[in-house]
Amino acid sequence: MATAAAHRTTAEAQDAEAERTAAHEAAFDAAVAADERIEPRDWMPDAYRASLVRQMAQHAHSEIIGMQPEANWITRAPSLRRKAILMAKVQDEAGHGLYLYSAAETLGTGREELLDKLHSGRQKYSSIFNYPTLTWADVGAIGWLVDGAAITNQVPLCRCSYGPYARAMVRICKEESFHQRQGYELLLHLSNGTPEQHAMAQDAVDRWWWPSLMMFGPPDDESAHSAQSMTWKIKRHSNDELRQRFVDIAVPQAEALGLTLPDPDLRWNEERGHHDFGAIDWDEFWDVLKGNGPCNEQRISQRRTAHEEGAWVREAASAYAAKHGKAAA
Numbered sequence: 001m002a003t004a005a006a007h008r009t010t011a012e013a014q015d016a017e018a019e020r021t022a023a024h025e026a027a028f029d030a031a032v033a034a035d036e037r038i039e040p041r042d043w044m045p046d047a048y049r050a051s052l053v054r055q056m057a058q059h060a061h062s063e064i065i066g067m068q069p070e071a072n073w074i075t076r077a078p079s080l081r082r083k084a085i086l087m088a089k090v091q092d093e094a095g096h097g098l099y100l101y102s103a104a105e106t107l108g109t110g111r112e113e114l115l116d117k118l119h120s121g122r123q124k125y126s127s128i129f130n131y132p133t134l135t136w137a138d139v140g141a142i143g144w145l146v147d148g149a150a151i152t153n154q155v156p157l158c159r160c161s162y163g164p165y166a167r168a169m170v171r172i173c174k175e176e177s178f179h180q181r182q183g184y185e186l187l188l189h190l191s192n193g194t195p196e197q198h199a200m201a202q203d204a205v206d207r208w209w210w211p212s213l214m215m216f217g218p219p220d221d222e223s224a225h226s227a228q229s230m231t232w233k234i235k236r237h238s239n240d241e242l243r244q245r246f247v248d249i250a251v252p253q254a255e256a257l258g259l260t261l262p263d264p265d266l267r268w269n270e271e272r273g274h275h276d277f278g279a280i281d282w283d284e285f286w287d288v289l290k291g292n293g294p295c296n297e298q299r300i301s302q303r304r305t306a307h308e309e310g311a312w313v314r315e316a317a318s319a320y321a322a323k324h325g326k327a328a329a
Helices: 002-033 046-065 067-071 080-105 111-119 137-159 163-191 195-214 226-231 239-257 282-292 296-309 311-328
Strands: 267-269 274-276
Touching (some): 046 067, 046 111, 046 226, 067 296, 080 111, 080 163, 111 296, 137 163, 137 195, 137 239, 163 239, 195 239, 239 274, 282 296, 296 311
Antiparallel strands (some): 267 274
16 A cells, blocks of 8 residues: 555655656746747756757867967067957957856856867867968958858847847857958958959959858758747757858959859849859868868967966966955855
């Protein structure tokens, strides 16, 4: 009898827990459908939480790794003005990474855990940052194309269903807009400069155009997370939609710059109301993502070294905070 009663009690508890979960799920779904923000203390499905952590971590890692290609040119900037602009941009990227790591921490995932996954290769960053910056014009091409693609992808994230991520993106997008204009202005000066400067600008655009299109991720029918992220309103548009939007924006800008985009199939389609563009080399995309790009090893090696050499700073900051915390208490 006691055993039967215990089984009934367990079954009743399981039924009650199932009812509570169902009620939470219904409330969550209703909030997402009504475009309400999900906040850290709200109930959320485990898969939603995991998807957010994955996306925010990849985004944060990309900002931190993305400092390297351009920081490489700070000491070689052609003028004090250009040096100041580039330094400000690289500092912004560091800040973006910190905002995003902080947003991920609101979901219970520590920054050290995320960095460990980055350094061990268990989490990825944007494939675009595994390409080298060969000339000064690359700084302009990254600003115009890479940051332009980032803005196209990130502005809709300001309406992400998860509150901390959406709010972090508001400031990030404002600063990315500055970065895009900086790159455009740099290329404009080079394009209208000497023949050698124009050729350098064109060469940079030729090398960065296709990797910029890859930044939006794989085609929709090959994207493992895009559809579910859109259902949860983490994302608002699919990879292919955002890629098309970017191409339509970039074409007239290239014309204004006096530069050509390296795609013989690029043309306006009156029927679609969009530009048609050529096939992307997805084999290259997947190969770079697997770690076989021109600078994969260099980027992650430098990141690990910087993290190890900065350990004493983190330890000193922790000790200082603990000391003054005790004094205040």
